[in-house]
Amino acid sequence: MAKANKRLSIADLAAELGLSISTISRAFNNAPDVSEATKAQVWALADKLGYRPNSLAAALRRGRSNMLGVIVPHINGAFFPAVVHGIEEVASQAGFNVLICQSNEDEAQERKHVEALLKAQVDGVLVSMSNTTSHFEHFEKVRNQATPLVFFDRMPTGLPNACGVVVDDYRGAYQVVEHLIRQGCQRIAHFAGPSTVNTTADRHRAYRDALQAHGLRYDERLVVRLRNSTTEAGAEAMQQLLDGPVRPDAVFSAYDFPAGGALQLLEARGLRVPQDVALAGFSNEPFTTMVKPQLTSVDQRGELMGKAAVQLFLQILKRTEFFTGQRIVLKPQLIVRDSSLR
Amino acid sequence: MAKANKRLSIADLAAELGLSISTISRAFNNAPDVSEATKAQVWALADKLGYRPNSLAAALRRGRSNMLGVIVPHINGAFFPAVVHGIEEVASQAGFNVLICQSNEDEAQERKHVEALLKAQVDGVLVSMSNTTSHFEHFEKVRNQATPLVFFDRMPTGLPNACGVVVDDYRGAYQVVEHLIRQGCQRIAHFAGPSTVNTTADRHRAYRDALQAHGLRYDERLVVRLRNSTTEAGAEAMQQLLDGPVRPDAVFSAYDFPAGGALQLLEARGLRVPQDVALAGFSNEPFTTMVKPQLTSVDQRGELMGKAAVQLFLQILKRTEFFTGQRIVLKPQLIVRDSSLR
DNA sequence: GTGAAAGCGCTAACAA
DNA sequence: TTGTTAGCGCTTTCAC
Numbered sequence: 001m002a003k004a005n006k007r008l009s010i011a012d013l014a015a016e017l018g019l020s021i022s023t024i025s026r027a028f029n030n031a032p033d034v035s036e037a038t039k040a041q042v043w044a045l046a047d048k049l050g051y052r053p054n055s056l057a058a059a060l061r062r063g064r065s066n067m068l069g070v071i072v073p074h075i076n077g078a079f080f081p082a083v084v085h086g087i088e089e090v091a092s093q094a095g096f097n098v099l100i101c102q103s104n105e106d107e108a109q110e111r112k113h114v115e116a117l118l119k120a121q122v123d124g125v126l127v128s129m130s131n132t133t134s135h136f137e138h139f140e141k142v143r144n145q146a147t148p149l150v151f152f153d154r155m156p157t158g159l160p161n162a163c164g165v166v167v168d169d170y171r172g173a174y175q176v177v178e179h180l181i182r183q184g185c186q187r188i189a190h191f192a193g194p195s196t197v198n199t200t201a202d203r204h205r206a207y208r209d210a211l212q213a214h215g216l217r218y219d220e221r222l223v224v225r226l227r228n229s230t231t232e233a234g235a236e237a238m239q240q241l242l243d244g245p246v247r248p249d250a251v252f253s254a255y256d257f258p259a260g261g262a263l264q265l266l267e268a269r270g271l272r273v274p275q276d277v278a279l280a281g282f283s284n285e286p287f288t289t290m291v292k293p294q295l296t297s298v299d300q301r302g303e304l305m306g307k308a309a310v311q312l313f314l315q316i317l318k319r320t321e322f323f324t325g326q327r328i329v330l331k332p333q334l335i336v337r338d339s340s341l342r
Numbered sequence: 343m344a345k346a347n348k349r350l351s352i353a354d355l356a357a358e359l360g361l362s363i364s365t366i367s368r369a370f371n372n373a374p375d376v377s378e379a380t381k382a383q384v385w386a387l388a389d390k391l392g393y394r395p396n397s398l399a400a401a402l403r404r405g406r407s408n409m410l411g412v413i414v415p416h417i418n419g420a421f422f423p424a425v426v427h428g429i430e431e432v433a434s435q436a437g438f439n440v441l442i443c444q445s446n447e448d449e450a451q452e453r454k455h456v457e458a459l460l461k462a463q464v465d466g467v468l469v470s471m472s473n474t475t476s477h478f479e480h481f482e483k484v485r486n487q488a489t490p491l492v493f494f495d496r497m498p499t500g501l502p503n504a505c506g507v508v509v510d511d512y513r514g515a516y517q518v519v520e521h522l523i524r525q526g527c528q529r530i531a532h533f534a535g536p537s538t539v540n541t542t543a544d545r546h547r548a549y550r551d552a553l554q555a556h557g558l559r560y561d562e563r564l565v566v567r568l569r570n571s572t573t574e575a576g577a578e579a580m581q582q583l584l585d586g587p588v589r590p591d592a593v594f595s596a597y598d599f600p601a602g603g604a605l606q607l608l609e610a611r612g613l614r615v616p617q618d619v620a621l622a623g624f625s626n627e628p629f630t631t632m633v634k635p636q637l638t639s640v641d642q643r644g645e646l647m648g649k650a651a652v653q654l655f656l657q658i659l660k661r662t663e664f665f666t667g668q669r670i671v672l673k674p675q676l677i678v679r680d681s682s683l684r
Numbered sequence: 685g686t687g688a689a690a691g692c693g694c695t696a697a698c699a700a
Numbered sequence: 701t702t703g704t705t706a707g708c709g710c711t712t713t714c715a716c
Contacts, residue, residue: 060693
C-alpha cells in the first residue's frame with residue numbers, strides 16, 4: 001500500500017516528465033493543441049502515480065465549479081427521489097455534479113443550505129421549497145449573485161419572475177374531483193395540505209371549483225387541514241370527518257399517505273371503500289397499488305420534472321440576459337383505481 | 343435589485359474599510375485576536391454588500407474541504423433515505439457538508455462517483471456498495487489518498503481492513519426463520535438477494551443455518567434468487583414456487599417489496615396469508631403496515647446507521663494512525679405482524 | 685490587534 | 701506544440 005501521501009500536483013508530473021505545468025494542464029483538459037504522444041505520456045504517468053486533478057483549484061481559477069445545488073424538502077416517498085433521479089441524469093450528462101440537500105420542511109435549514117451552496121460556488125440552485133417557508137430573501141440572494149435559480153414542484157407565490165417546473169396540480173385535482181362526481185359521489189371531502197404552498201393550494205382550489213362547476217356546494221365542514229402528510233395524519237383527519245356533522249361519501253386527499261391512513265381507519269370502523277366512502281390521493285406512490293382496494297391517484301411526473309428543471313437551468317446559464325420567469329408546466333396523469341370505482 | 347455582479351472578495355472589504363485582507367479573513371473565522379469592534383465593522387459591511395466567503399478558495403488553501411461524500415445505491419424505499427438523514431444530521435453538526443451520489447446499483451457509476459468525489463477533495467467517503475460491484479480498486483484508491491473510507495450496510499467482503507457500520511443481518515434473518523418455525527411452518531422458502539453482497543448473503547446463510555439448527559432440511563428447490571428487489575420480482579418468485587415441486591407454507595424474503603408482491607400474487611391465486619403461506623420480509627418499509635395482513639419484517643436501524651457511520655469517519659479523521667478495520671454492528675429488530683402469526 | 689507576503693493547484697493569456 | 705507568468709480568493713506564518 002502506498003505510504004507517504006503528500007498530495008500530487010501537476011507540478012510533480014511536469015518535473016517528472018520534463019514538461020511545463022501548462023502542458024500537463026492542457027493534456028488533462030484534452031486540449032487539441034497538445035500532441036497525442038505527450039498526452040499519452042502524461043496520462044500514463046498520472047495513472048501510475050495515482051494523480052487526480054484538483055477540481056477545487058480548477059473551479060477557483062475558472063470561476064465555475066460545475067456543481068449544481070439541489071434543495072428538496074425530503075427524500076421520503078417516491079416523488080422527490082424520482083425528481084432527484086431525473087436531475088442527476090441530465091446534470092451528469094451536461095458535466096455537472098449534483099449537491100443534494102434536504103430542508104426537512106424547515107425554513108431555517110433551507111436558508112442554511114442556500115448559504116452553504118452559494119459559498120461552495122455552485123453554478124446554479126434548484127429548489128423545491130419547504131412548506132413552512134414564508135420569507136424569500138434567501139432566494140433573492142441567489143439571484144443577486146447572478147446564480148441561476150430554478151424551482152421545481154413547489155414555488156413561492158410571492159417571488160416575481162421565479163423560474164421553475166411544476167405539474168399542473170390544479171388540473172390534476174380537478175380531474176380527480178370530476179371523476180368522483182361522475183361516480184355519483186355527493187359529499188366529497190378534502191384533506192388539504194398547507195395553503196402557503198402553490199401545489200396544495202392549487203389542489204384545494206381545484207377541489208372547490210370542480211364542486212361548484214358541477215352544482216355541488218363547497219362545504220367548509222368537509223375540508224380538513226392535514227397536520228402533515230403521513231398516514232397517521234390521514235387517519236386523524238378521517239376520524240374527524242366521521243365525528244363531524246356531515247358524513248362524506250368520498251375523500252380527495254392532497255397526498256397519498258393520508259389517503260392510505262384514511263383507508264385503514266375506515267376499514268377499522270367497518271366502512272367499505274369505495275361503496276361507503278370513495279378515496280383518492282395525489283402522487284401515485286408505489287404503495288397505492290399494494291393496498292386493497294388499490295388507491296386512485298395522480299402521477300406527478302417526478303423524473304420528467306427533474307430533467308426539465310436541469311434543462312431550464314442550462315438554458316438560463318447560456319443566456320447573458322436576465323431571468324425571464326419561465327415556467328414549465330407538466331401535465332399530471334389521473335390514475336383511476338378501485339378505491340374510487342363504484 | 344443589485345446590478346453589476348463581479349464577485350466580491352475580502353480584498354474589496356479590506357479596501358472599503360482601510361484594513362488588510364488578513365484582518366478580514368480573521369474576522370470571518372472569528373479569530374480571538376481581532377477586536378470585537380473590528381469584527382462588527384467587517385460583518386456589517388459584508389452584510390450590506392452581500393459578501394459571502396468563497397469556501398472553494400478556503401478549502402484549497404487549507405487543504406480541507408469540509409465536504410463528506412456519500413454514495414448510496416439508490417434512495418428508493420425508506421432505508422437509504424433514513425441513513426442519509428442520519429448522516430446529514432451528524433455531519434452538519436460537525437461542520438461538514440454532504441455530497442450525495444446514487445450509483446443506481448451500477449459499478450461503473452459507483453467508480454465515476456468515487457473519482458468525482460476525490461477530485462472534489464472531499465475529506466471522506468461513505469459508501470454503501472452497489473450490488474453489482476465485484477472489483478474494489480476504486481475503494482483502494484480512496485484509501486491510497488489517505489482519505490477516510492467508511493462503508494455502511496453493504497460492505498465488500500474482499501477488501502481487507504474495511505471500516506464500516508452494518509446491521510447484524512445474520513441475526514435478524516435467523517430470528518425471522520426461527521419465528522416461522524415456532525409458528526409451525528415446515529417448508530419455509532427463501533427469496534434470496536445477490537450472494538455477492540454481505541447483507542443478503544448473510545440473510546441467506548442464516549436462513550439455512552436456522553433451518554438446520556431446528557432439524558429442518560435445507561432444500562434448494564425452496565430458494566428463489568430474486569431478479570431485483572421489486573414487488574414484481576417477488577410475484578414472479580412466488581409464482582415460480584407455486585409452480586414448483588414443493589409447495590412452501592412460508593416465505594422469508596430478503597427484502598420487503600418482493601414479500602409484498604408475493605402477498606398480492608397469493609391473494610390473486612386464492613391462497614390465504616398466513617394460514618396457507620406465512621410471509622416475512624426485511625427492512626420494515628412503511629408499506630408493510632398498510633397492507634393486509636400487515637407484513638412481518640426486520641428493522642435495519644437506518645438513521646442510527648447513518649449517524650454511526652459519520653461518527654466512525656470523524657474518529658478516523660482524528661487519528662493519525664492508519665485504518666484499523668473497525669466495524670460497528672447494530673442489532674436489528676424483528677417486528678412480528680399478522681402475515682406470520684397463525 | 686493588525687499587516688505583508690507567500691502560496692494552495694490550477695487555467696489562460698501571451699510568447700516563443 | 702510547448703513554456704512563462706499572473707492570478708482565482710483565501711489562510712497563515714512571521715513581523716510589528
